[in-house]
Amino acid sequence: MIENKEHQYEKAVLVGLITQNQSEDKLIEYMDELEFLAFTAGATVDKRFTQRLTQPDSKTFVGKGKMEEIRDYIKEQKIGTVIFDDELSPSQLKNLEREMEVKVLDRTNLILDIFAQRAQTSYARTQVELAQYQYLLPRLSRMWSHLDKQKGGIGMRGPGETEIETDRRIIRDRITLLKDKLKVIDKQMGTQRNNRGKMVRTALVGYTNVGKSTLMNALSKSDVFAENKLFATLDTTVRKVVIGNLPFLLTDTVGFIRKLPTQLVESFKSTLDEVREADLLIHVVDISHESFEDHINSVNEILQEIDAHQKPMIMVFNKIDDFSYEKKDEDDLMPGSHKNISLEEWKKTWMAKSKFPTVFISALTKENFPEMKKMIYDEVHRIHISRFPYNDLLFEYFEDEEEVNE
Incomplete structure (x- = not known):
């Protein structure tokens, strides 16, 4: 899951909201930080899009008109990535990717990607991989058709089990394995601290x-x-x-x-x-x-x-x-x-x-x-x-x- 390779700089746009809980000044601060995060991850920010809403749209985070504005811009400028300042729900992520037909990331996903690049030791990589899978599990429906390619044929799948259910099972098993691995390392580190x-x-x-x-x-x-x-x-x-x-x-x-x-x-x-x-x-x-x-x-x-x-x-x-x-x-x-x-x-x-x-x-x-x-x-x-x-x-x-x- 975790990748630790050099990223080529890619063009991205940022999206954030001014809401009743987040003023315009506060949003500017967050967007400045989001741009620094994007730069750290390996992206250059082409433009920022902001909108004033009482609360995020439950389907697409931003309003329909703003979404169309963003979609038109990224097509004209050939932008490959759209980054949202807040964490998107699985349904918002799915709807946005379908509408925009480019890679859509939220703040959480971006930070996880930076952690994946920066993790050097086996311990750090295990921690990041666990966080990635925990983030991924509820969002499987908008991802690939298979996390781990399954061979067809008799005995390769449980009765009535769909591909997405197979993927969920694989991820849950992996999460359990990673947690067990971390417990062993935690015990070792606890001993080191005591020594x-x-x-x-x-x-x-x-x-x-x-x-x-x-x-x-x-x-x-x-x-x-x-x-x-x-x-x-x-x-x-x-x-x-x-x-x-x-x-x-x-x-x-x-x-x-x-x-x-x-x-x-x-x-x-x-x-x-x-x-x-x-x-x-x-x-x-x-x-x-x-x-x-x-x-x-x-x-x-x-x-x-x-x-x-x-x-x-x-x-x-x-x-x-x-x-x-x-x-x-x-x-x-x-x-x-x-x-x-x-x-x-x-x-x-x-x-x-x-x-x-x-x-x-x-x-x-x-x-x-x-x-x-x-x-x-x-x-x-x-x-x-x-x-x-x-x-x-x-x-x-x-x-x-x-x-x-x-």
Whole structure:
């Protein structure tokens, strides 16, 4: 099922709705993200189509007139893919493909495709394949006539069993097999976690593409894959980090995203166990992104969903080197100029008044790293001595000379 091959860039159009639950501004944000998802998957966006409806049309998601407009455009421009910003029901998907006669994807399908491309290890590939089959099962009627080509003849099919029922049975059997396989791997990973000794466990969490892997590399002096695309890393990476002379374990986890498919939350439960079983969460935020507040809320919602929202946390606002705001003159007649914000100014913002320890950094340039490392040290040290008070005197904090010289 899962494919891990290079995609050629294909032309696509995006479709989204302005509804009573989703404003025009919010839709623009979601469509920007959907375009980035499409780019990550291997598509170039030719045009966006939006429509204002009270709620999505139950048959075709958009209204009849808008659907005809989209259909005419993709025929004229020879577009091969139409991507919808929300998850489509099986009947909507079937109706849209019949009307448009091109490939129709929804947000969930697109994210699953990216995960399929990005999965490197056997464990990640198994998780993604399970999510794909769970997504596919209710949508079989609009897919191929056979998932697995059946030979004709006596004894090859149950009495009265249709092709679609055979396919459903094959998929259910495959889902069961994949779940059993994941249980075995989960047990092995649980044993690995238990064997990691008495070190405090920390986990990097955050929205996708906020710089977690870059921060992981900088703190652990390792070489975790990092790229300016969504879901650059899927596989959980654990590294031993030493700050001062205090060692602890740091885990880089899969990035979160708004409207994260439920199939992925379910199949990636074991990967999220690294978050659930961590002693300390380091919540990384891309401060340069205009929707960073929404990103924080999305991450907090998923943390609550996996019952990890009450853990000790450090808020790390990253990419301060990439942030600027437009400064207007008082009469508002002169063109604005872009201005960066100093660390002292950051510390006076509402973000600095979080209930969690908060720091502003650049993982790329290592700006303000000493303050962040001291903050992490203090939190890890506090957790460590609460468990092992007898060896508190073994550890003390000192600044990294290389860091200071930089």
